[in-house]
Amino acid sequence: MQLQSALKIEAGMSSDAGPNEQNDDCLGVRVPEGTELTTKGVTAVIADGVSAAEHGKQAAEICVQGFLNDYYDAPEAWTVATCGNKVMQSLNRWLYSLGQSNSVDGRGYVTTMSCLVFKGESAHIFHIGDTRIYRLREGDFEQMTRDHSFSYGRKGGTGLARAMGMDTGLDVETRSSPARVGDRYLMTSDGIHDFVTMAELKAAVAEANAEDFDGACDQLCKKALDAGTNDNCSAVLIEVQGIGAASKREHERNFKRLPFPPDLAPGMKMDGYEIEKELQATSRSQTYLARELVEDRLVVIKTPSVNFEDDNGYIERFVMEGWIGKKLKHERLAQAFVPPSGQNFLYTVLEYIEGDSLEDWMKANPKPDVRQVTTIVRQVLQGLRAMHRSEMLHQDLKPSNVILHPERGAVIIDYGSTYVAGIQEIDAPFERELALGTLGYSAPEYFLGRKGNRRSDLFSLGVMLYEMLTGKLPYGEKYERCQSVRDFAALQYTPATKYNSHVPVWLDGAIKKAVAINSQLRYESYSEFEYDLEHPNPKFLPENAGAFVERNPVLFWKLVAGALAVAEIATLVWFLR
Known part of the structure; x- marks a missing residue:
């Protein structure tokens, strides 16, 4: 820190x-x-x-x-x-x-x-x-x-x-x-x-x-x-x-202790790393694939944009990403590393996660098996739980921030917008950056200037689940244009079954609850949401189906168990292919 x-x-x-x-x-x-x-x-x-x-x-x-x-x-x-x-x-x-x-x-x-x-x-x-x-x-x-x-x-x-x-x-x-x-x-x-x-x-x-x-x-x-x-x-x-907090001058002196690195290119070496290629460049940062020469392993190096060289709020958030990555230890969360031979520039070293992003996977699988999708969602839930136990909110969960590793499964990356409760107790002599995440995936409370909570991350995950199954967003293009409580109140959830007839009605009901505009109407616990992903909740079933459950519950659950078993076999085949 x-x-x-x-x-x-x-x-x-x-x-x-x-x-x-x-x-x-x-x-x-x-x-x-x-x-x-x-x-x-x-x-x-x-x-x-x-x-x-x-x-x-x-x-x-x-x-x-x-x-x-x-x-x-x-x-x-x-x-x-x-x-x-x-x-x-x-x-x-x-x-x-x-x-x-x-x-x-x-x-x-x-x-x-x-x-x-x-x-x-x-x-x-x-x-x-x-x-x-x-x-x-x-x-x-x-x-x-x-x-x-x-x-x-x-x-x-x-x-x-x-x-x-x-x-x-x-x-x-x-x-x-x-x-x-x-x-x-x-x-x-x-x-x-x-x-x-x-x-x-x-x-x-x-x-x-x-x-x-x-x-x-x-x-x-x-x-x-x-x-x-x-x-x-x-x-x-x-x-x-x-x-x-210490004085603004002391903070500025501390922040500027390490200079911003120059633009990096393949073949360049820095603090024990050799740059192999640029992965992405935005107005806020650059990321590179690099090889750590001592351990002979691939890593991702993230460097700050020179556009923010005098912005202490930006620098604090940039430094925080590496700090968070070092604190979190979970297979569903990307790690951050300390440079092996000291650090002469300001940058963050992150774990390289082999595999496609969930965004790319969605493009390659426009009509995925429902069981595949719920498996991925359950893995992301595990990562979110680990963050929440450390009193952290990701705040920018989206398909491009999840990597599907061939062995580990879904891994959450990018902590650039993460909220850390313990750090917020520390005063700073400058205005901290307010992270809103990404339009379309961020919960309504962020747009309204309200504090997020665990249900805010759940909203983002629910949107991703809906998009994996339908290729659409649950509230359409109007969502991103909302600016007030009235705007959000006027939105209508579009059933996932409208775009994908293979989505079970009860699963659509679980998604609808997860992405409720009012955060109080979302799931209170992640375990309840996870349970509803695989066990049909009678509350979400059509009226006639609910009556069938009551008339012949044994037969109903036998049929559900059979369907889940078939789905499990299909998932296993998909993972082994």
């Missing part, structure tokens, strides 16, 4: 066993360097092992060390919210399983936990239990978390309602809010905040010397001890000294 962060954090911490022999608290802060500071941010964690549990101390240590490690090991494409919640869910399951196998009452590994993550211009909180996070901003001292506890008994005893390792289910309190330079955050265990007043906490945070936050935390622990605390005392103090 080329984006740089201006995030700067000053932090200090202290922990004391207090009047107890053992300290069940654990705390930690991680300030990474380089790319991780930009894509993941800074994290701080505090945990207070439940003293009534057999292994509260170990539970607290597992949570703090686990979060500080696993958060940074998680995909950089994930948002902070996704990453934080998944890590905490995983840690909770681990603690619960340990408690079930290594303690008398099954609740031996229980701890409270509060996490702070600073990324971009936001502070993210993940919290469960009765440790606390406070914020001091311009004289206003606020408790940012709630205590997950309850009162019992006449003497006002308290117990934890929620904690890590207490149950298989985990209800984490999460919130995100803008962070500002000068904000100070205090994280404490109940050994401090149950014995030190809000006014005293506020004064300690406000008066703390930024050059000695460790000392300020030591003083808070001492104040709690002087007030008669009967528990461990722990505190983390953080000040935000820089936030958001």
